[in-house]
Structure formats: C-alpha cells, structure tokens
Amino acid sequence: MTRLRSSLESLTCSSWLVYATRADTEAARRVKNLILDIKKDRIDATRQVPVLQLVVDRIRVRLGDTAYAPFAGDPILVPVPGSGLTKPNTVWPARRICEELIRLGFGHDVAQVLTRVVAVRKSAGSIERPALREHVASLAVQKRFMPPSRLVIVDDVVTSGTTMMACAIVLADAFPGVPLTGFALARVQSEGNPGEVLQPANESIVSAGRRCNRVGG
Numbered sequence: 001m002t003r004l005r006s007s008l009e010s011l012t013c014s015s016w017l018v019y020a021t022r023a024d025t026e027a028a029r030r031v032k033n034l035i036l037d038i039k040k041d042r043i044d045a046t047r048q049v050p051v052l053q054l055v056v057d058r059i060r061v062r063l064g065d066t067a068y069a070p071f072a073g074d075p076i077l078v079p080v081p082g083s084g085l086t087k088p089n090t091v092w093p094a095r096r097i098c099e100e101l102i103r104l105g106f107g108h109d110v111a112q113v114l115t116r117v118v119a120v121r122k123s124a125g126s127i128e129r130p131a132l133r134e135h136v137a138s139l140a141v142q143k144r145f146m147p148p149s150r151l152v153i154v155d156d157v158v159t160s161g162t163t164m165m166a167c168a169i170v171l172a173d174a175f176p177g178v179p180l181t182g183f184a185l186a187r188v189q190s191e192g193n194p195g196e197v198l199q200p201a202n203e204s205i206v207s208a209g210r211r212c213n214r215v216g217g
Helices: 026-039 051-071 093-103 132-138 162-174
Strands: 010-020 076-079 114-116 139-141 151-158 180-189 198-208 211-216
Touching: 010 026, 010 051, 010 151, 010 162, 026 051, 026 093, 026 151, 026 180, 051 093, 051 180, 051 198, 076 093, 093 151, 114 162, 132 139, 132 162, 139 162, 151 162, 162 180, 162 198, 162 211, 180 198
Parallel strands: 010 180, 076 151, 151 180
Antiparallel strands: 010 198, 114 139, 198 211
C-alpha cells in the first residue's frame, strides 16, 4: 500500500444540511429521503426536474448571499469519486451536485480530475470502513488544467470526513500550494434529531489514526 505522507493536518469543510441517520421526526426523515433521492438522481414526479435541483434552488433562496461564502474566489469544484472504479454513464452524486452548484454561480467550473483506480468498501453500512491510507492509495489525479487558484472538494454527505481528507491529500500532492477546502450538501448526525435540518456549518476534518474526525461546527 502507498505511503501516507502529507503536510495537510486538517481540512475545512462546509455543509448546508444535517442528515440524521436515525431520524424519527418528520423534518429529519424528509432530509434523509431527499439524500437518498439525490444519490440516485431521481426526478421529482410533480415538477419533472431533478430532486437535487429543487433542493439546491430552495437552499439558495433560504440562505441568500450567505450561501456563496464557501465558494468565494470563484474556485474549481472537484467531485469526490464513489467507492467503486470510476465508470462513464453512471450516477455520480458528487458530480451532479457540482453541476447544480455551477448552474447557480457557486464556483467557476467542475474538474473531474479525481478518479478511483482501486475499488474500496462502501463506507455506508460497513462494519470495517476503509482507512485513510486505503482511500489515498485508491485515488489518482488526472491533471487537466493549469494549477488553479483554489479547489473545493465536493461530496453529497460527509460522515467522518475520511474520504474527503484522502481526496485533499492526493490533490495537495498534485497541486502543491493551491488552497483546498471541502463542501458537502449534508453532514451526518448519528444520534438524535437536529433542531433545524438547514444548518450551515464550517467544521474541520482532522486525522484520527486510521480514519478522520469532524470537529467544530
């Protein structure tokens, strides 16, 4: 397995929604269902547009200009690959989120430069989730542009932050000196129900041995 050497000690990650894995209130269950719809890129039956588009549009209205704060400086958005090998013509939730963010002016462009070259176990539902080192070894960067001024790593849901930190480590190695931050549409709350499901937050993802932890927020 590849070495894990990086000067990257932490990564700032912003998120908009709280995703309660054990939701038992109506609002929390609604967000949980929305996340599942987004992962499958489902179409809203009534409006005949992607559920993701409706969600991002509503969040933009609710948050106003503050929604743009994590995307200051017109960054390039980099979608987090799935756990399997990157294949064409498959649903890629992080990529779809990037596309909807760009549509509303959140960033300059999408760069599909991170690929999964070795499949890893899915984090969701796994008893033994992939370690940080395992994620780093499974990722590769395809340099398709000149060094950008800033990169934002985008995912649908952030749990521990291990996958996002692995992406940041690989990108930092490929683009030394380029500022990196993360963004997830939702962050996981494993216990209880959130008071509000729309709760923008900034957290730090830090290494905690085999995996990572989210702190702050």
